[in-house]
Structures are given as C-alpha cells and as structure tokens.
Amino acid sequence: MAAEALARLAEERVDHRFKGLPPDAAGRTVGELAAERRNLFTGGFATPVLALSAERLEHNLRLMETYAERHGLAFAPHGKTSMAPQLFRRQIEHGAWGITLAVPHQVWVAREFGVRRVFLANELVDAAALRRLAAELAADPGFRFVCYVDSVRGVELMDAALDGAARPVDVVVELAAGDGARTGVRTEAGCAAVADAVAASRSLRLVGVAGYEGEVPQATGERVRAWLRRLTALAAAFDEAGRFDDVEEIVVSAGGSAWFDTVAEVFAELPALSRPVLKLLRSGAYVSHDDGHYRRLTPFNRVPEEGALEPAFRLWAQVVSRPSPDQGFLNAGKRDAAHDLDLPVAQVVRRDGVERPAAGVEVTGLSDQHTWLRTDPEADLEVGDWVGLGLSHPCTSFDKWQLIPVAEADGTVVDYVRTYF
Template sequence: MSTEALARLAEERVDHRFKGLPPDADGLTVGELTAQRRNLFTDGFATPVLALSAERLEHNLRLMETYATRHGLAFAPHGKTSMAPQLFHRQLEHGAWGITLAVPHQVRVARAFGIRRVFLANELVDPAALRWVATELAADPSFRFICYADSVRGVELMDAALEGATRPVDVVVELGAGEGARTGVRTEAECLAVADAVAATDTLRLVGVAGYEGEVPQADPERVRAWLTRLVALAVDLDKAGRFGQAEEIVVSAGGSAWFDSVAEVFAGIPELSMPVLKLLRSGAYVSHDDGHYRKVTPFNRVPEEGALEPAFRLWAQVVSRPTPEQAFVNAGKRDAAHDLDLPSAQVVRRDGVERPATGIEVTRLSDQHAWLSTAPGAELEVGDWVGLGLSHPCTSFDKWPLIPVAEADGTVVDYVRTFF
C-alpha cells in the first residue's frame, strides 16, 4: 500500500494549488516535472518559493540515524513537523522505528501511506477517532499504535468508545513536565491511579510511560535531567507493581529536538526491568532543522563531537520595492515564512546568477505578503534581486507549502515533497 500511495503522489497534476512552481508546468504530473530536472533559479519558478536542500536533508537524516544507533535508542521522529509521507518513508529507511504524530487526522495520513508503527504523543478521547483506530488495528495485525493517557476520566472515555474492539489499544502514562507545563499527570500517585484504571479495562493495555521534556518550566540541563529521572523511576515502580503484565516490552519515551542529549544520557541508565525496554526518542525538527530556534538550542551545540545538523530550508523572495536607501520589501510574508518564534533571516542575495552574502540586510517585520528589510549604508540591493531567507521553526514552515521543491546545491530540482496539513 505504501509504494502505491507514494507512486500516486507523482501522478498528481501541477496547477494553481502549488505556489512557487513554474506556471508553464501546469498540467504536468509531479513525476513529469521531476524528470525535467529544472533549475530553481533559471527554469521558471516564481517567487516566493520555498526549497529544501537535497544534500542537507540527506545529511540530517543520516546524522540522526547514527546518533540513535550510537546511543541505543529507538527513534520515532515527530511527523507533525513535516506531515510529508515521502519524508516519513525516508526516515524509516534511515532506521526509524515508526512515526510520532499528534492528532487523529495525522494518523489517518500516515496510515494512508502505509506507516505501520505510530506513536500518538497526545491523549485521545474522541469516540469517532478511537473507533477508527480500533478498525485499523483489527484490519491490520502488523499495525502498532500507542497513545498517551493522563487521567482516569480519559481512560473511562477510551474504554467506552472501544467497547467490542478486537485488539486493545496500547497506552503509556504521560508524566507531566511540572506545574504549569502542558498535559500529563502531575504526581506519581496519580500515575498509579491511571495505570490501575487501564488495568481494569479489556480495551486498553498499559505498555509504558512517556512525556515531553521540552515543557519543563525554565528548562536547563539540570531540570530536564531531573524530570527524565522521574520518568525512568516511574517506569521502574510501575514494573515492580506488575502494571505492565500484558505488555511485550516496556516503552519509555521522551525527546523533542532541544534536549535529546539529556534523554540519551538518562535513558542509558535505565535498569534491567521484567521485560525488554524500548527507549523511544521522538525528535522531529531535525529533518529540515532551521536557521532560528532549533539552531540555537540543538543538543549538538552542547556536544559538538556528535556532529551538527544543517538548516535545509531556504525561502527565496524577490525585491519588489526599494522606497528609500534604508528600506526594501520582498514578496514573501506571513503566508509564506515561519514567524511564530523568530523572524526570517536574510542570508544571500542573488542577481544575474551570482550569489553574495546579504551583508547589511535584516528582516525587521512581516506583513501578510511582504517582508520588511532594513538595509544598512552600502548594502547592495535592487528591485528584482532574489533574497534567500533562512527560516525558524520548521513546524510552521512545512504547513505553508503543499508541494516543496528539493534542490541540489546548483539549483537542480530533483524531487518535490508533498505535505498534508
């Protein structure tokens, strides 16, 4: 099913739905356009256009595969970052255990493209979604699905919705990252109550514990490690109490994109339990990385000998107005560029096939369809120039572009990534 579904992506027709693509490509299939190997800069692509670096994308995939293997971690990258089935499968080819997702719609996309292991890093109490999950589990013995539970009430709602299901739904108790954090049980006593509620059902099976260390208040290495230590201790205590009796392995999972070095360090100390332990890391932003938020907080900055991720996105926009010597405007704005954490950064200017650093050029503001540029004295910038922008926070970059060219360093477009948001 996955091969057929991915093949159908190549059969989709290029048209007005996909911004930035060459207008003269309308009517071609994505596969036909890919075969033309057009150049991003000279073969009709229109600004603004977002591109992924083919080389950097591959580098990031290989680096995290190596990292997970080195530290004895299974890896379920958070697919909600990209919602791109082609990237899901490339991550699986690079050793991923499965894909992490956040809401039922995303799971439906993953299943449509043949993903067999899904970790839903969220509570799931919607009856319609739970019944759909039960149907998928019944129809496909190879499908594995795990989701969070953080309340007795939630367990009761799940049990009611799953009445009559032929396979139990696997759940992990979510340990909250502290007072004022997001979801998750706040105390170990409450965790035990949730585990007992799961054990009292025939529709659910407790298989482990999980959480998200990125929500630790005032996160720093010491606070993050302290929370991860609590998570491991919770798994040990629940195991000693026999709460994983129906499981085949014990899942212990954490790991966003900011603190996976701490996850690796603490998970290395998980003691031997009554059954094998699946140490499951869930970092997702690595696949494209970024030029803002994650570049500042990546664990590879703290442990440089592990390697370095490379920003794979670049948004190309064109200077459309230069009203004063201190100001310019390009034709990409909030509809095109991630802006929830940091503004884009001007990196390069391209004119007549020549690129140079965007020295003295700064993005100061975004309107819906414009980026405001401040230009220092002597900054070379003219109407018609292309400006390459680095983006922050890949989680809100992919969702703005339903079909993204993947370009090699010389501009040759070798693939197109389809997203589903």
C-alpha cells in the same frame, strides 16, 4: 500498498494549489516536472518559493540515524513537523522505528502511506476517531499504535468508545513536565491512579510511560535531567508493581529536538526491568533543522563531537520595492515564512546568476505578503533581486507549502515533497 500510494504522489497534476512552481508547468504531473530537473533559479519558478536542500536533508537523516544507533535508542520522529509521507518513508528507511503524530488526521495520513508503527503523543478521546482506530487495528495485525493517557476520565472515555474492539489499544501514562507545563499527570500518585484505571478497562493495555521534556518550566540541563529521572523511576516503579506483566516490551519515551542528548544520557541509566525496554526518542525538527530556534538549542551545540545538523530550508523571495535607501520589501510574508518563534534571516542576495552574502540587510517584520527589510548604506539591493531567507521552526514552515521543491546545491530540482496539513 505503501509503494503504490507514494507512487501516486508523482501522478498528481501541478495546478493553482501549489505556490512557487513554474507557471508553464500547469497540467504536468509532479513526476513529469521532477524528470525535467529544472533549475530553481532559471527554470521558471516564481517567487516566493520554498526549497529544501537535497544534500542537507540527506545529511540530517543519516546523522540522526547514527545518533540513535550509537545511544541504543529507538527513534520515532515527530511527523507533525513535516506531514510529508515521502519524508516519513525516508526516515523509516534511515532506521526509524515508526512515526510520532499528534492528532487523528495525521494518523490517517500516515496509514494511507503505509506507516506501520505510530506513537500518538496525545490522549485520544474522540469516539469517532477511536472507532476508526479500532477498525485499523482489526484489519491490520501488523499495525502497532501507542498513545498517551493522562486522566482517569480519558481512560473511561476511551474504554467506552472502544467497547467490543478486536484488539486492545496500547497506552503509556504521560508524566507532566511540571506544574504549569502542558498535558500530563502532575504527580506520581496521579500516574498510578491512571494506570489503575487502564488495568480496570476492557479495551486498553498499559505498555509504558512517556512525556515531553521540552515543557519543563525554565528548562536547564539540571531540571530536564531531574524530570527525566522521575520518568525512568516511574517506569521502574510500575514494573516492580507488576503493571507490565502482560506486555512483551516496556515503552519509555521522551525527546523533543532541544534536549535529546539529555534524554540519551538518562535513558542509559535505566536499570534492567522485567521486560526488554523500548527507549523511544521522538525528536522531529532535525529533518530540516532551521536557522533560528533549533539551531540555537540543538544538543549538538553542547556535544559537537556527535556531529552537526544543517539547516535544509531556504525561502527565496524577490525585492518588489525599494522606497528609500534604508528600506526594502520582499514579496513573501506570513503566508510563506515561519514567524512564530523568530523572524526570517536574510542570508544571500542573488542577481544575474551571482550569489553573495546579504550584507547590511536585516529582516525587521512580516506583513501578510511582505517582508520588511532594513538596509544599511553598504547594502547592495535592487528591485528584482532574489533574497534567500533562513527560517526558524520547521513545524510552521512545512505547513505553509503543499509541494516543496528539493534542490541540489547548483539549483537543480530533483524531487518535490508533498505535505498534508
């Protein structure tokens, strides 16, 4: 079923829904277009066009696979970064335990494409979604689902919606990363109260604890480490109290894309518990990495001997206006480029098949469909030039493009990644 669903992606017709693709490709299937192996720069692609580097994507997949293995971690990368079933498949092929998601729609996408293990990093209290979840669990004994709980009220709502479900829903108590952080229970006493509510429910089963260290206020290594030790201590306390006596393994989970080295360090300190422990890392932005926020914060900057992720995205846009020597405009804007954390970075200029560094070219702003450039006197930039932009924050790059070319270093497009946001 999963293979069939993925195969159907290649049968989808290219049409007006997909930005940047060659106009003369309309009517072809995605598979037919991929088989043509067109060149991104000479094959008729229209700007703006976002591309993924085939080589860098593969490098990042392999690097995080070996990192998780080396540190004894299971890996459930956050799929909301890409919402791309083809990338889910490749992540699982590279050793991922499953996929982390955030909302029910994302779960249904993952299930449609055969994902067997889902970690939902949210409390799920929507009755309609819970009923569908119960049906999915009943229909597929091999489907494993785990989600957060962070309130007694949430547990009560879940239990009511799941009344009569054939299988219990596995849950982990979410420990908040501190006062003023995002979701989660603020105190250990509050976590115990939520765990008591789960124990009293008919339809839920407590399997562990979890949280997100990226929300630690004014995060530093010391503060993140201290919060993670609270999380592992909570797991140990719950285990000592017999809260996991009915489970086969205990789930302890954390790990965004900025502090996974600290997660690995603290999880390695966890003492033996009464059951095997699934130490589940959830970093997701690694798959494409970026040229801004995560490039600055990646743990590999702190531990370079572990390797280095490589930015795999590049947005190509064209100079459409050069109204003055110190100003230029590209035909890409907020609809095309991530801009919630950092502006794009002008990296290269391409003219007549020749690529050179974008010396003296700086992105200063984005309009809906324009990139604002400031150009120094030495900048060699003309109307018609292609400019390659590095992007920050993969989560808001993937969501702007439904079909993304995957290109080799020479520009040969070898595949297309379909996204579902």
